Amino acid sequence: MKGYEINVHHITRVEGHGNIVVNVKDGKIEDLRLEIVESPRFFEAMLEGRKWDEAAAITARICGICALGHTCASIQASEAALGIVPDEETTLLRKFLLHGETIQSHILHLYFLVAPDFFNAPSVIPLAGSHPEVVKRALRLKKLGNEMCEILVGRKIHPIGMLPGGFARWPLLEDLKRAREILISAKPDLEATVELFKGIAMPDLDRPTEYIALKARGEYAFLYGDIASSMGDVTPPATYLDRIQERVAPHSTAKHVKAKAESYAVGALARFNINYSSLRPWAKGVADALGLKPLVTKPFHNNTAQLIEVLHCYEDALAILDDLLLRKGYVHRMKEPTKYGRGVGATEVPRGILFHDYTLDSEGRILQANCIIPTGQNLANIEADMHKQVELMAGAQPAEIQKKLEMLVRAYDPCISCATHFLEVQFV
Amino acid sequence: MSGESRVMRGRTLILGVGNLLAGDDGFGVHAVRRLLEQGVPEGVDVEDGATGGVDLLELMAAYDRVIVIDMLRIVEGTESPGGCALVAADSVRGRGSGTMGGLVGGERSPRRPVPGEVVVFRLNRVEFPNPDPYLSLHGCSLGGIVRLARALDLELPAIDVVGYASGGIQWSTELSTAAQRALDDAVRRVRALLEEGAPAA
Numbered sequence: 001m002k003g004y005e006i007n008v009h010h011i012t013r014v015e016g017h018g019n020i021v022v023n024v025k026d027g028k029i030e031d032l033r034l035e036i037v038e039s040p041r042f043f044e045a046m047l048e049g050r051k052w053d054e055a056a057a058i059t060a061r062i063c064g065i066c067a068l069g070h071t072c073a074s075i076q077a078s079e080a081a082l083g084i085v086p087d088e089e090t091t092l093l094r095k096f097l098l099h100g101e102t103i104q105s106h107i108l109h110l111y112f113l114v115a116p117d118f119f120n121a122p123s124v125i126p127l128a129g130s131h132p133e134v135v136k137r138a139l140r141l142k143k144l145g146n147e148m149c150e151i152l153v154g155r156k157i158h159p160i161g162m163l164p165g166g167f168a169r170w171p172l173l174e175d176l177k178r179a180r181e182i183l184i185s186a187k188p189d190l191e192a193t194v195e196l197f198k199g200i201a202m203p204d205l206d207r208p209t210e211y212i213a214l215k216a217r218g219e220y221a222f223l224y225g226d227i228a229s230s231m232g233d234v235t236p237p238a239t240y241l242d243r244i245q246e247r248v249a250p251h252s253t254a255k256h257v258k259a260k261a262e263s264y265a266v267g268a269l270a271r272f273n274i275n276y277s278s279l280r281p282w283a284k285g286v287a288d289a290l291g292l293k294p295l296v297t298k299p300f301h302n303n304t305a306q307l308i309e310v311l312h313c314y315e316d317a318l319a320i321l322d323d324l325l326l327r328k329g330y331v332h333r334m335k336e337p338t339k340y341g342r343g344v345g346a347t348e349v350p351r352g353i354l355f356h357d358y359t360l361d362s363e364g365r366i367l368q369a370n371c372i373i374p375t376g377q378n379l380a381n382i383e384a385d386m387h388k389q390v391e392l393m394a395g396a397q398p399a400e401i402q403k404k405l406e407m408l409v410r411a412y413d414p415c416i417s418c419a420t421h422f423l424e425v426q427f428v
Numbered sequence: 429m430s431g432e433s434r435v436m437r438g439r440t441l442i443l444g445v446g447n448l449l450a451g452d453d454g455f456g457v458h459a460v461r462r463l464l465e466q467g468v469p470e471g472v473d474v475e476d477g478a479t480g481g482v483d484l485l486e487l488m489a490a491y492d493r494v495i496v497i498d499m500l501r502i503v504e505g506t507e508s509p510g511g512c513a514l515v516a517a518d519s520v521r522g523r524g525s526g527t528m529g530g531l532v533g534g535e536r537s538p539r540r541p542v543p544g545e546v547v548v549f550r551l552n553r554v555e556f557p558n559p560d561p562y563l564s565l566h567g568c569s570l571g572g573i574v575r576l577a578r579a580l581d582l583e584l585p586a587i588d589v590v591g592y593a594s595g596g597i598q599w600s601t602e603l604s605t606a607a608q609r610a611l612d613d614a615v616r617r618v619r620a621l622l623e624e625g626a627p628a629a
């Protein structure tokens with residue numbers, strides 16, 4: 001087919017509102033856009049003028065899915081600005097809680113947003129009617145993540161107990177034991193999840209891509225680390241703006257971001273590519289059984305990488321609990337600020353690296369704030385993949401191309417609503 | 429199973445939902461804070477549901493009765509001549525948010541609510557005519573939760589919605605002046621529902 005147009009107004013089953021526009025004439029792509037049309041959010045402006053101890057609670061409200069991730073990145077930025085170094089136990093508990101959020105976010109993306117494509121269902125609602133056991137399993141696993149958070153910090157939806165310097169309440173030994181029992185009981189559901197998704201063949205699109213993820217010594221980095229690229233270099237988080245550049249895309253209310261290449265990818269596949277050697281045994285075994293080894297440059301395998309990360313987070317969460325249970329004499333004390341300056345937090349949230357950057361004045365108020373959300377970093381790369389996908393499907397029916405493009409956008413698990421806050425005043 | 433559900437038999441949950449960073453969308457959360465300041469009767473739990481999305485399904489299913497406080501958007505003329513639909517905007521979006529997993533086709537009011545007004549309706553009696561392909565995790569609002577529960581044959585408690593019909597939202601941590609004025613009315617309507625006792629779903 002030499003010429004066609006695709007106009008998807010409002011892509012289904014992604015977080016937020018995006019459109020796909022493709023215009024092919026005489027076999028050539030004349031126009032291809034992933035339009036981001038949501039209204040802007042001004043989170044940074046809401047932070048400016050606030051005291052440092054208000055930031056975590058405000059930023060936790062940015063996202064209902066990544067509330068913990070925002071809290072972790074915010075706390076890390078605040079602690080760097082305040083000269084606080086958290087103790088080992090605090091760091092362990094934060095890692096544990098972040099794993100809970102990653103598990104539930106990946107599970108819901110895979111079951112609610114990805115699986116309907118492979119069951120030929122328009123959404124999870126008809127899937128719930130035709131395959132209720134599958135959806136109920138997803139809800140049980142989602143609950144697992146909630147319970148990990150609720151037992152240890154006392155709240156399901158927004159983690160109010162996590163603060164710069166420590167935790168408002170440290171969990172009791174009984175809490176840790178209960179969390180462990182709940183995790184153990186979830187294993188059959190995770191095994192069934194592996195069986196379900198390993199049987200799904202991901203489309204084969206392959207394109208050389210720069211992958212960026214956090215890297216920390218001896219672990220599969222989530223909570224902190226340096227910024228590592230699949231092109232070889234490593235950058236400390238504090239100098240992130242030297243490594244990545246935001247730029248304006250006229251068709252998007254979210255800024256695009258580039259690094260060494262014109263675009264780059266963050267998220268589960270980027271982490272897998274950077275941190276593969278530190279995967280826990282079950283996760284690595286499943287990756288190997290699926291034939292997945294770095295460097296994987298097939299974007300649909302972001303879904304597969306999410307499945308592998310669910311297992312890794314599960315295993316690592318158990319190991320963290322075992323470690324904490326051994327530290328019976330530990331008494332938690334909040335750490336206090338020693339200075340007011342600038343601090344950058346970089347945390348791997350389910351969709352990729354999240355940056356928070358705060359500059360405090362001499363009274364500890366936020367003078368300037370910057371947040372860079374993972375989806376904004378992926379947008380230019382998604383478009384580049386869409387170009388390749390359209391070229392590969394020359395001759396296919398537009399409806400078939402459209403379906404594949406929507407699946408491709410979905411594979412990145414974009415959170416368009418959160419990404420739109422990049423907008424600057426001149427766009428309004 | 430990942431642990432047993434907490435079941436709050438004989439108890440009522442008052443759930444305020446919305447985004448505190450999105451102005452009037454945070455109405456439900458501001459309202460439950462006010463309720464807590466004033467105190468609630470024995471046997472009543474109060475939760476800030478924020479933008480909990482599908483998490484709210486599990487939370488609500490554990491109770492015998494739920495009263496949700498939320499901001500509503502009014503969509504003109506979609507149900508009947510001169511009628512309107514109420515869209516629960518608990519997972520507020522920018523453009524196009526009105527139909528995203530929202531409570532489309534809510535119980536028709538005897539008259540069209542005006543912005544600034546507080547209305548009450550029974551969520552269980554609302555019909556949702558179409559599967560919602562836009563259902564996502566952020567966008568899993570009250571309507572999405574009811575659809576999902578029905579598809580899975582899960583039993584939901586009686587859910588009353590105390591909704592604030594907003595004139596619009598803005599990115600702010602503060603409520604509009606009109607919404608601030610309506611807070612006491614919403615709290616009064618919640619207390620009236622509690623005094624009526626537990627209805628059948």
